[in-house]
Each structure stands twice: as structure tokens, then as C-alpha cells.
Amino acid sequence: MLDILLPILIFAALGLAAIGVVRRVRLWRQGRPSPVPLVKGLASVPRRYLVDLHHVVARDKVMSNTHVATAGGFVAAAVLMVLVHGLGLAEGVLGWGLLAASATMFVGSCFVARRRRNPPSRLSKGPWMRLPKSLMAFSLSVFAITLPAVGLLPDNFFEGSVSWVLALALSAVLVWGLGEMVFGMAWGGPMKHAFAGALHLAFHRRAERFSTRGGEGKRSTGLKALNLDDQDATLGVEKPSDFTWNQLLGFDACVQCGRCEAMCPAFAAGQPLNPKKLIQDMVVGMAGGSDANYAGSPYPGQPVGEHQGSPQGPIVAREGKALVDAETLWSCTTCRACVEECPMMIEHVDAIVDMRRFLTLEHGNTPNKGAEVLDNLIATDNPGGFAPDARMHWAADLELPLMADRGEAEVLLWLGDGAYDMRNQRTLRSLVKVLRAADVDFAVLGNEERDSGDVARRLGDEATFQSLAKRNIATLSKYRFQRIVTCDPHSFHVLGNEYGELGGPGMPAQYEVSHHSTYIAELFDAGRLHVKPWKGGGVTFHDPCYLGRYNGEYEAPRSVLKALGIELKEMERSGFRSRCCGGGGGAPITDIPGERRIPDMRMGDVGETGAELVAVGCPQCTAMLEGVVDATAEVRDIAELVASALTEAPEAFAGAAQQSSNRPQAVEVA
Amino acid sequence: MRPEARVDASLEITVLVSVGRHPVTGRARRADQDARAVELARGVADASVRLLHAGGKEADSEPALRGYLGMGFDALTLVEQPEGADALPALADALNEAPPQLVITGERAEQGEGSGLLPYLLAERLGWPVVSGLAAVESVENGVATLLQALPRGQRRRLKVRLPAIVTVDGAAPAPRQSAYGPARRGHLAAVPGSVTVDEAWASWETQPARKRPKRLKIVKAASARDRFKAAAAKAEGGGGQVLTDVTVEEGAEAILKLLKEEGVLR
Numbered sequence: 023m024l025d026i027l028l029p030i031l032i033f034a035a036l037g038l039a040a041i042g043v044v045r046r047v048r049l050w051r052q053g054r055p056s057p058v059p060l061v062k063g064l065a066s067v068p069r070r071y072l073v074d075l076h077h078v079v080a081r082d083k084v085m086s087n088t089h090v091a092t093a094g095g096f097v098a099a100a101v102l103m104v105l106v107h108g109l110g111l112a113e114g115v116l117g118w119g120l121l122a123a124s125a126t127m128f129v130g131s132c133f134v135a136r137r138r139r140n141p142p143s144r145l146s147k148g149p150w151m152r153l154p155k156s157l158m159a160f161s162l163s164v165f166a167i168t169l170p171a172v173g174l175l176p177d178n179f180f181e182g183s184v185s186w187v188l189a190l191a192l193s194a195v196l197v198w199g200l201g202e203m204v205f206g207m208a209w210g211g212p213m214k215h216a217f218a219g220a221l222h223l224a225f226h227r228r229a230e231r232f233s234t235r236g237g238e239g240k241r242s243t244g245l246k247a248l249n250l251d252d253q254d255a256t257l258g259v260e261k262p263s264d265f266t267w268n269q270l271l272g273f274d275a276c277v278q279c280g281r282c283e284a285m286c287p288a289f290a291a292g293q294p295l296n297p298k299k300l301i302q303d304m305v306v307g308m309a310g311g312s313d314a315n316y317a318g319s320p321y322p323g324q325p326v327g328e329h330q331g332s333p334q335g336p337i338v339a340r341e342g343k344a345l346v347d348a349e350t351l352w353s354c355t356t357c358r359a360c361v362e363e364c365p366m367m368i369e370h371v372d373a374i375v376d377m378r379r380f381l382t383l384e385h386g387n388t389p390n391k392g393a394e395v396l397d398n399l400i401a402t403d404n405p406g407g408f409a410p411d412a413r414m415h416w417a418a419d420l421e422l423p424l425m426a427d428r429g430e431a432e433v434l435l436w437l438g439d440g441a442y443d444m445r446n447q448r449t450l451r452s453l454v455k456v457l458r459a460a461d462v463d464f465a466v467l468g469n470e471e472r473d474s475g476d477v478a479r480r481l482g483d484e485a486t487f488q489s490l491a492k493r494n495i496a497t498l499s500k501y502r503f504q505r506i507v508t509c510d511p512h513s514f515h516v517l518g519n520e521y522g523e524l525g526g527p528g529m530p531a532q533y534e535v536s537h538h539s540t541y542i543a544e545l546f547d548a549g550r551l552h553v554k555p556w557k558g559g560g561v562t563f564h565d566p567c568y569l570g571r572y573n574g575e576y577e578a579p580r581s582v583l584k585a586l587g588i589e590l591k592e593m594e595r596s597g598f599r600s601r602c603c604g605g606g607g608g609a610p611i612t613d614i615p616g617e618r619r620i621p622d623m624r625m626g627d628v629g630e631t632g633a634e635l636v637a638v639g640c641p642q643c644t645a646m647l648e649g650v651v652d653a654t655a656e657v658r659d660i661a662e663l664v665a666s667a668l669t670e671a672p673e674a675f676a677g678a679a680q681q682s683s684n685r686p687q688a689v690e691v692a
Numbered sequence: 693m694r695p696e697a698r699v700d701a702s703l704e705i706t707v708l709v710s711v712g713r714h715p716v717t718g719r720a721r722r723a724d725q726d727a728r729a730v731e732l733a734r735g736v737a738d739a740s741v742r743l744l745h746a747g748g749k750e751a752d753s754e755p756a757l758r759g760y761l762g763m764g765f766d767a768l769t770l771v772e773q774p775e776g777a778d779a780l781p782a783l784a785d786a787l788n789e790a791p792p793q794l795v796i797t798g799e800r801a802e803q804g805e806g807s808g809l810l811p812y813l814l815a816e817r818l819g820w821p822v823v824s825g826l827a828a829v830e831s832v833e834n835g836v837a838t839l840l841q842a843l844p845r846g847q848r849r850r851l852k853v854r855l856p857a858i859v860t861v862d863g864a865a866p867a868p869r870q871s872a873y874g875p876a877r878r879g880h881l882a883a884v885p886g887s888v889t890v891d892e893a894w895a896s897w898e899t900q901p902a903r904k905r906p907k908r909l910k911i912v913k914a915a916s917a918r919d920r921f922k923a924a925a926a927k928a929e930g931g932g933g934q935v936l937t938d939v940t941v942e943e944g945a946e947a948i949l950k951l952l953k954e955e956g957v958l959r
Binding site for chain 1: 717
């Protein structure tokens with residue numbers, strides 16, 4: 023009897039799944055077009071899955087092995103099941119292979135079940151709680167029906183009256199398993215992540231993120247430019263169908279593991295943002311409906327079930343509620359912790375900035391100080407509204423060489439808007455002292471410099487960003503330099519990763535940009551800096567998001583601190599898991615209230631190490647961390663630490679140094 | 693995102709807008725006071741709002757004017773004027789052609805003459821009442837508007853005025869909403885021909901950058917916290933004022949001359 027029933031069941035499930043696939047694909051195709059290499063993309067799935075995705079999953083060894091067993095077992099079992107039971111090719115090794123595959127899958131599902139016994143709060147519940155049972159149902163029933171096929175049970179075992187009931191019961195379990203694993207995969211069950219995830223890997227919007235046989239994948243963190251040439255186009259994303267189709271596909275790939283939620287600084291601070299919920303809301307919007315069925319942690323302070331959306335409906339309503347509240351989008355610090363953690367390679371930050379672009383460029387609704395800052399950027403080229411010709415006042419006594427006078431220099435020192443900030447001016451003065459001590463040939467743009475456009479872009483004002491960027495590119499194209507050095511990781515990121523797209527003909531905007539920690543590390547390596555041994559207390563280092571996660575520079579600041587003789591007391595969340603200071607993405611400007619402040623939490627992390635001093639490498643981080651009341655640690659920029667440790671070159675070097683330098687000696691730091 | 697066309701609007705408002713000048717960089721921008729005037733107009737229920745500008749369409753004034761469109765308008769009426777023309781007759785003609793019930797303006801322009809006289813001259817020419825320094829338009833019923841006028845130290849005065857009327861806004865009026873780039877770019881600058889009157893007096897004037905004017909220092913002699921607070925909240929006022937009544941012209945002039953010498957204005 024099973025001989026007849028099994029093929030029917032299997033092919034019925036596959037047929038229904040095919041219908042579901044078509045339906046799902048049509049949901050994605052509502053999005054804007056985005057050309058992808060079809061065959062090449064599909065061919066790259068195995069590598070992207072086995073190498074890049076597993077690189078992220080493997081950060082949790084137990085889960086990684088569980089997934090290898092379960093998913094690997096399932097894929098093998100499903101293919102073999104179709105061959106063995108669907109087409110009746112039970113001969114020889116195929117049946118044994120199916121037995122092995124389903125057994126492996128069963129072992130994996132036991133681990134899934136164990137994890138679901140006391141699931142951490144970041145995991146979604148609801149349908150996900152039944153998944154281990156469904157996995158077991160599938161693997162066990164496939165195992166059982168295969169036993170006669172390989173001869174472990176007599177061929178006619180499932181015949182006769184008692185066995186007949188057994189066969190029926192087994193079929194029922196198999197129907198459950200097939201329902202979840204095949205039908206549910208295409209119709210939006212928990213297993214959707216496998217089907218959508220595979221295609222998401224194939225047609226990812228940032229293909230350069232993935233490794234190829236030639237080498238490692240590149241960090242792809244720069245936001246994509248918005249086309250401003252089309253006068254009539256709606257700018258940014260107003261409704262779910264305004265995303266590109268492969269972004270929608272990416273949302274569908276979410277496996278609701280909540281690793282993003284666990285890392286999100288805004289979520290931890292009780293601001294109304296949860297990256298996982300945001301992605302699920304986009305899925306709700308894509309398919310139409312309400313978020314009532316969402317079974318994970320809500321946005322802090324916002325009950326589930328009050329929001330709904332549709333593919334053609336607005337995501338954020340001007341008044342009242344739609345799919346997502348504006349505060350949710352403005353809570354993000356763009357720290358990329360969620361993207362870094364996401365095993366499905368979903369690009370949360372891109373989506374958030376796309377939606378912010380609409381709010382700013384079309385609604386004109388940037389909250390709190392946002393509008394004022396953007397107006398200042400338009401009128402004065404800096405967010406504070408200061409006079410552009412006051413940019414160099416901090417360096418009135420330093421006689422900094424200007425590019426306008428020199429025309430060329432080895433290093434162009436990009437000051438950033440910190441030039442107007444009295445705290446950051448101390449950092450800048452230290453950096454100048456260090457560069458002069460190492461006898462570096464550098465020059466500054468002075469009053470010709472403008473804001474890099476980072477804040478404007480992350481507040482969604484792409485028009486102001488592109489205007490600033492293009493004028494900066496035009497200024498930079500006038501001068502010759504080998505590299506740009508800056509103490510502002512935000513300028514570093516924007517100049518290095520986001521200007522390239524905006525260069526024009528005859529005006530390429532590809533620069534070699536270094537963070538000052540990288541450059542100082544090189545100066546140490548070249549033996550151009552001489553320092554006294556460190557005498558202070560314990561020190562920890564706070565990785566700036568735009569230096570670390572955005573640009574992968576974790577080593578240089580640490581090697582500088584090591585060269586100073588400092589032994590770091592690392593925080594639990596450091597390196598690629600560093601927690602944001604709360605200063606990125608315009609978050610201090612939009613200032614969405616939460617239960618705690620992000621910098622307070624970060625200072626708490628610092629406190630746990632017992633360090634008396636936290637070294638930073640970013641004006642935003644400095645401002646945010648120094649703003650913490652009753653902090654247990656002092657905040658010092660790396661440049662300040664190096665400058666205060668500088669000493670004369672030992673005898674052996676003295677002659678060489680004297681010959682090469684007729685510049686002003688190192689200047690005292692205030 | 694565009695405002696729905698209000699065809700059945702009972703009240704027609706025209707806001708006179710000008711090209712502003714940023715106080716720090718001097719770049720053309722949406723003038724702060726005029727933007728407040730637009731915001732005030734948008735806050736009036738059931739009103740259809742029209743934007744009117746008389747002036748040139750120079751390269752840098754266009755983005756500034758589009759700044760007003762970015763507050764949610766499809767079009768701005770532009771009465772084109774060459775440089776050196778007097779905007780007053782052109783505006784008066786445009787308002788006469790299609791008279792609105794309420795005209796709202798800023799207190800003074802951020803560049804050009806910036807005398808603040810335009811609303812008054814316009815009211816004189818049209819024969820309409822003028823009310824200055826509004827904080828709010830409370831209601832409009834049966835051709836009578838209830839207005840809230842801002843006075844120093846946060847005081848308010850409620851006025852009723854028969855329409856049509858010209859009103860100017862005070863800094864206490866609601867802050868203007870953000871100008872959005874998309875609508876600003878898509879909006880239409882509808883140029884209409886208008887009468888051109890050359891301002892002959894203006895042509896003969898010499899202009900030079902303004903110097904900072906000396907400010908009278910506040911000398912606070914307060915014994916108690918209450919006095920200090922009152923002094924802090926007060927506007928700077930000259931203390932030793934003197935009211936002369938029943939004096940001849942010569943005596944009056946001499947008194948003024950004496951005061952100017954004492955204050956060091958005349959030497």
C-alpha cells in the first residue's frame with residue numbers, strides 16, 4: 023500500500039510547494055527591479071552557504087553543528103526520498119544513504135529540541151516551537167518507511183491488517199513532516215528561511231561581500247547612492263514595494279534567531295527598535311496583514327498587533343499607525359552590529375536608511391534637531407552652523423601647512439567637523455604633534471574642507487550628502503597627495519567607501535584613506551616615533567563601529583597601544599562585537615528616548631574591566647562616552663595618548679632627525 | 693505627500709515669500725520669517741494657501757524659493773521682476789487681480805532694503821487693515837479673523853479684524869516645518885508677467901556691509917532673586933527717559949541734540 027501512497031504524497035507535496043514558490047516569487051517581484059546574474063548567482067550558492075554563511079553561524083559551535091546535521095541531513099534525505107520512494111529507485115546504495123541522512127537529521131533535530139526547551143528570549147516562539155517536532159516527524163517517518171526498502175524489514179512488513187494501521191499512522195506522521203518541510207517551506211512556515219535564504223545568497227545585493235575561489239570577500243559597507251537625476255521618482259522607500267526585489271527576498275530569508283536583537287544597542291537601551299522585528303514587519307508588509315502573529319520580542323514599549331501594512335501601503339504613516347513607527351527607524355545608530363551578526367546576511371542598515379531617505383526627502387520629517395542640522399549643513403557646510411571661515415581657529419598658533427599654498431603633500435590631514443568642537447580640538451592638536459614628531463610631510467585643506475556628508479546621508483538627506491561630497495571631491499581633485507589621514511572614522515568611511523561612486527569623468531574619487539591609528543601604527547613600525555614607557559593604570563579600548571565593523575580595522579589601534587607599552591584589558595564586547603557608543607547614524611541628533619542611554623551601557627562595559635582609562639579613536643565616541651555621568655574611566659583618544667608619551671629620539675637617532683627637520687619642534691598640547 | 697487640493701476651501705490665504713540670506717554665510721535660503729508665515733498659513737483650518745513672490749529668477753534664488761515648495765506646495769506664483777524694480781506695485785497688482793482674504797508676510801526681508809515697510813505700504817495701497825507681529829490665527833468666521841498678536845515678554849493680545857487684511861508674523865509664531873527635497877524639486881515655479889516699476893531711488897543708493905551696532909548694556913542692581921529674575925526677563929530699556937510736553941520746536945530739537953551728545957552719538 024505504501025508503494026502507491028508514498029509517490030502520491032511526495033509528488034503532491036512537491037506540487038503544492040511549486041505553487042507556493044511561484045506565489046512567493048511574485049511577492050518579491052513587487053519590488054523595484056535590480057539586475058542580478060541569474061546563473062552565476064545560483065552557481066555561487068553552495069560556496070556562499072558553506073563558507074560565508076557558516077563562518078557566521080560557526081561563532082556558536084553547538085548551533086553550527088546542529089544546523090550542519092539537521093540541514094545537511096534534510097537536504098540529502100529530501101533528494102534521496104524523491105529518488106527512492108518517489109521514483110522507486112531503492113536499489114543498492116541509495117536506500118542506505120537515505121537511512122543515514124534521515125538518521126543524521128534526527129540527531130540534529132534532537133539538539134534543536136534541546137535548545138527549544140528553555141529558549142533564550144532572542145529566539146522567536148510561535149510556529150518555531152513546533153519545528154523540532156516537525157523535523158523529528160520527517161526524519162523518523164522517512165527512516166521508518168525506508169527500512170523495508172533496504173531489506174532491514176521484510177518487503178511486506180506494512181501489509182496485513184495490523185501493519186496496515188501502522189502504515190497509515192506512519193503516513194500521517196510523514197504528511198506532517200512533508201507539510202512542514204516541503205509545503206511549509208514555500209508557503210511561509212519556519213522552513214521558508216531555507217528556500218528564501220538560498221535564493222537570497224544567490225541574488226544578494228552586495229555580491230562582493232562573499233568570498234570567491236580567488237580570495238576572501240570584501241567588506242561592503244558603503245551605502246548605495248540614490249539616483250537623484252529622475253525628477254519624478256519618489257525618493258527613498260515609502261511602501262514595501264519600493265524596496266528592490268532582492269531586498270524583499272532578503273527579508274524573507276530571516277530565520278528569527280534574534281542574534282541581531284541581542285547585539286542591537288538601541289534594543290538594549292529600550293528604544294523602540296528590534297532589528298528582527300523590523301525585518302519581520304517588512305515581511306508582513308510585503309505579504310500584507312498585521313504583525314499580530316509575530317512571536318518574538320516586540321519593539322521595547324510597543325505591544326505587538328497594533329501595526330499593519332500592505333505592499334502598496336505606506337510603511338510610516340504621516341499621522342497614526344502604519345507598519346512601523348518613525349521612532350523605530352530613527353532609533354538606529356547604524357552601528358551594523360545586526361548585519362555583522364546576521365547568519366542570513368540580511369542588510370538591516372541599508373533598509374533603515376532607505377526608509378529614512380523617504381521620511382527626510384519626501385515627508386520632511388527628520389525628528390528633533392535633524393531638520394536644524396540639515397539646514398546648517400546646507401547653509402554652512404557643517405552641522406553646527408558655524409562660520410566656514412572659522413574652521414581653522416583652533417589651529418591659529420600651529421601654522422598648519424595649507425594645501426592651497428603647498429599644492430601637494432604626502433599626507434592630507436582631514437580634520438572633520440571635530441575642528442569646531444573644543445574636545446576634539448585637543449585630539450587634533452595631539453595628532454598634529456605626533457605627525458610633527460615623526461616628521462611627516464602633511465597639509466590640511468583648511469577652510470576649503472567641508473563636512474564629509476556622513477550625518478546628512480545617515481539622516482536620509484541624500485541630496486545634501488551628494489552636494490557636499492561632490493564639492494569635496496572637486497576640492498580634493500585640485501591637489502596631489504598620497505593618502506588621506508583622519509582621526510574621524512566617519513569621514514574615513516565616507517571618503518574611502520562612499521565617495522567612489524560619486525566621482526565624475528576626469529575626477530576619480532578613489533582615495534587611499536587611513537584612520538590616524540593605522541597611520542600612527544605605521545609610524546611606530548617605521549621607527550619614526552619614540553615614546554616613554556606607560557606609567558598609568560589599566561586601559562581598555564573601545565572599537566568605533568565605523569573603524570571596526572565598517573572597515574575591519576581592529577589591529578592598528580591595539581598595536582599602537584601596545585607600542586605605548588599598554589596592556590589592554592579587553593571588554594567582553596570588543597572587536598567585531600564592540601557595542602556602539604550611541605553616537606552614530608545621527609542618533610544623538612534625532613534623540614529617540616529609551617529607558618537607558620547607550621553610552622551609559624558602554625561605560626558600564628568599560629567599568630567591568632576595571633580599567634581607569636578607555637582609549638577611543640573617534641570624536642563621536644569621545645563625546646558620547648565623556649558625556650556619561652559618574653564614569654569610572656577617563657576617555658582619551660589614541661592620538662592624545664601617543665602625544666603625551668612622546669619623547670626625544672635616543673642618541674642613535676638624534677643625528678638623523680636633526681638633519682631632516684627644520685620644521686617647528688613639537689608643540690605643547692593644551 | 694502632496695496637500696490635497698482644497699477646492700471647497702472657504703478661506704483664501706496668500707503668503708508673500710522672499711529670498712532669504714543666511715546670516716553666517718550669506719547664502720540664499722528660505723527666509724526664516726517668511727517660512728513662519730507659511731507655517732502660520734498652513735495651520736489655518738480649511739484654507740487654501742497660495743505662495744507669491746515678486747523678484748528675479750536668478751540661479752541662486754530658485755533653490756531658495758523651492759525651499760517654500762518643500763513645505764508641501766505644488767506651485768509658487770512668481771511675478772518676475774528685473775533687478776532694481778520695486779516689488780510693491782507688482783505685488784499690489786497681483787493681489788488686486790485675484791484678491792485673497794488674508795495676506796501673511798514676514799516682518800522684514802533678509803536682504804535688499806529690509807525696511808519692514810512693505811506690509812504697511814501694501815496695506816495703504818490696497819486700503820486694507822494691517823496687523824503686525826502675529827503669534828497665531830485663531831479662527832476666521834464670517835469674514836472676521838480672530839488673531840493673537842505677540843507682545844514683548846510673552847504677552848499676547850487678541851484682536852478681531854475684518855477681512856481682507858494683511859498680517860505679519862512674529863518670531864513667536866510656530867517654527868516652520870522642514871523643507872523636503874522631493875516636493876521642493878517637483879513643485880512648479882509659475883512665472884506670471886507683472887507690471888515693472890523701476891525703483892529710481894534705490895538705483896542711486898550706495899550699499900555697504902552693515903557694522904555691528906553698539907548694544908546698550910544692562911546694568912542689573914538687584915537685591916533679591918525676584919528682582920534679578922525680573923531684570924533678566926525684561927528687555928533692555930533706557931532708564932533716564934524724559935517726556936517733554938508743551939515745548940517749542942527749537943527747545944525740543946536742542947533737548948534731542950543734547951541727548952545725542954551725551955550718548956556719544958554726535959561729537
